[in-house]
């Protein structure tokens with residue numbers, strides 16, 4: 001048994017929510033009143049009402065739902081929609097809900113790397129590499145070179161400007177001869193205010209002196225959206241399809257054959273993949289094959305016209321298998337104090353018949 005706050009810390013350290021896309025809604029989404037001890041955790045790709053029944057039966061105190069069950073803001077918690085009913089029943093049954101979603105997509109060793117692992121031996125790199133987030137959203141550095149009285153005055157005014165959005169170094173830290181360099185860090189939101197403050201305090205001197213530098217954070221190797229797999233040994237399209245079906249446990253997938261390609265006659269060396277819905281992440285990427293869960297008709301037409309074949313496996317079939325890997329990893333990370341289970345009920349709503 002472990003306290004919910006501790007479990008959430010472990011989960012956030014494993015895949016920082018800052019890795020998620022800005023539009024996403026990740027982290028702890030439903031929190032029963034503390035103290036909340038977690039002895040059983042249920043992993044699911046989607047938290048449906050059926051999965052919730054299973055969670056109650058299995059006496060889970062925490063559900064990790066890969067897709068966030070609460071995404072658009074809820075204005076009420078009634079019985080009129082399935083999302084509201086889920087939130088209500090989770091609280092009634094004292095079940096917390098945590099959702100990692102795109103943080104697991106970006107993660108090195110996460111959902112996309114799991115999907116890539118089924119294709120064969122080769123090089124794997126993100127299609128769009130993540131960068132380290134800026135602390136407190138500080139993305140600009142303003143540098144201005146002034147004498148000491150002006151530096152002290154300016155630092156005082158900047159410090160009073162607003163809470164946490166502008167930080168300044170010690171005025172003497174950047175001292176060089178008669179010039180004291182004030183290094184201010186501020187957010188996009190605070191930039192105009194900070195520049196205005198410099199202009200007002202220093203007058204005309206500021207215009208020639210002030211420099212604004214936009215900070216670039218270093219990339220996080222191996223972390224990011226989508227993956228490009230370059231196989232060491234190229235395979236036929238037919239062999240690649242077999243590998244995908246075996247890895248995902250599927251009898252059928254959908255195939256859009258690239259212009260001029262054939263099942264046995266064309267070799268595949270590069271596969272661009274994106275778990276879930278790959279249209280936007282894969283758009284325009286040069287590869288022999290796109291592998292994803294779903295893509296729009298028009299995105300498929302664009303891909304096959306440039307000779308790229310498209311393999312579609314239905315959305316969550318390209319995501320769900322990672323939960324089995326996660327089950328072992330979380331059990332170890334929580335020192336065996338929490339029984340980690342994978343849902344038996346959770347499945348893709350679409351079936352090829």
Ligand SMILES: [Zn+2]
Nearest residue numbers: 275276277319
């Ligand atoms: Zn998805």
